[in-house]
Amino acid sequence: MKEKKAKELLEKYLWGTATAQEQSLVDEWYNSIEFKGKLSADQKQRLGSLAKKTLQARTRPILKVRLYRPWIQAAAAVLLIVLGTLWLTKNKPGQADQDLIVVRNGSSSKLLSLPDGSAVTLHAYSTLAYPQQFTKSERRVFLREGAAFFDVKHDEKRRFAVATSTGLAVKVLGTSFLLKSFAKQNDILVAVSTGKVAVDRQGKTLGLLNRGDQLLFHKGTKTFTLSKNTEVKTVPIHFNGSTISQVARKLAYVYNVKLKLDPSVDSKLKTTARFNSSLSITEMLSLICKLHQLRYKVAPDQQTYILYK
Incomplete structure (x- = not known):
């Protein structure tokens, strides 16, 4: 949809003058951001209220004859902002205005x-x-x-x-x-x-x-x-009294691998250490094993790592 038509459609929708077909177009766009069902009357009221508040905050109090067109130009951007707000808070009715x-x-x-x-x-x-x-x-x-x-x-x-x-x-x-x-x-x-x-x-x-x-x-x-990505950002990986089970779960998600503890390993072993994501999974496991006098091995699938005593 071209920008001019989108602005015209938004204006009609916000002020209740849109046809059933035009309302369906806005509802369809909103539903595309994971909302199941059409906008309720309460949500439409909140949509208009939020749009007005946003526009009032963005525009200066000048003559109406000069305010009308800038209002329409800003409205297309406000639609995305307001619908995004409803997307954030759709599980909590009434939350959008205050929280x-x-x-x-x-x-x-x-x-x-x-x-x-x-x-x-x-x-x-x-x-x-x-x-x-x-x-x-x-x-x-x-x-x-x-x-x-x-x-x-x-x-x-x-x-x-x-x-x-x-x-x-x-x-x-x-x-x-x-x-x-x-x-x-x-x-x-x-x-x-x-x-x-x-x-x-x-x-x-x-x-x-x-x-x-x-x-x-x-x-x-x-x-x-x-x-x-040739320039992967390094992030800290910190453990503060975490059990070895918690360490294993976190590393599994960080490196997207499977990490298992052999029954010989005490799952309550505590770990306090500071690392970062520049380490490979094998380098990380080597350091963890040194801390707890453990060893690790790689399963045949090459994606599963097993810590053992």
Whole structure:
């Protein structure tokens, strides 16, 4: 849809003058970001309310005759922001207006700590939105504009999902990756430092990326390319009194391998150490084994590592 038509459609939708077919177009776009079912009357009311609030914050009080066109021009961007907000909070009715944290960065990077303990390095001129509290089933954030490096805390029960204004989303359990999505750039980049991530767009999986992989999505052609990242960002891997079982689970996700403990190993062995992801899996296991006087072996599949006494 061309920008002019999108702006006209948005205006009709927000003020309740859109036809049934036009409303379906907006609902269809919204549903493409993983919402099952159509917008309720309450959600539409919140959509309009949020749009007004955002526009009022972005525009100056000037004459109405001069305000109308800038309002429409800003509205297309606001639609993506508001729908992204509803995507973040759709499991908590009424939350969008009050519990959302929006961080807009200036000319320098900023380190953020999310409610679950995950760390985000928000790059310059970037905006990230996230709820004050994640739900019990999943963790959602919305990169409205710019770039951010996510070091996600591992949580087997709750996946972590990052949405963008283009409909592209990244989903993980616990890993670290870079996501670049600037409105004025033609491509979106996802580069994985540790673990494994899934990249999808409008419900369709584009690729499963492992450590060192990157995906470049081309906005114009709606196509993508997969390649190896030659400059993988190093992230810290710290253990503070973690049991050897917890260590094994974390390393399995960081390196995307299977890690098992032989019955001869005391699963309650405690580990306090500071490493980083520049180490290979074999180097990491060698250090862990030295700490606890253990050994490791590689199974025939070459993807399973077994620690034993």
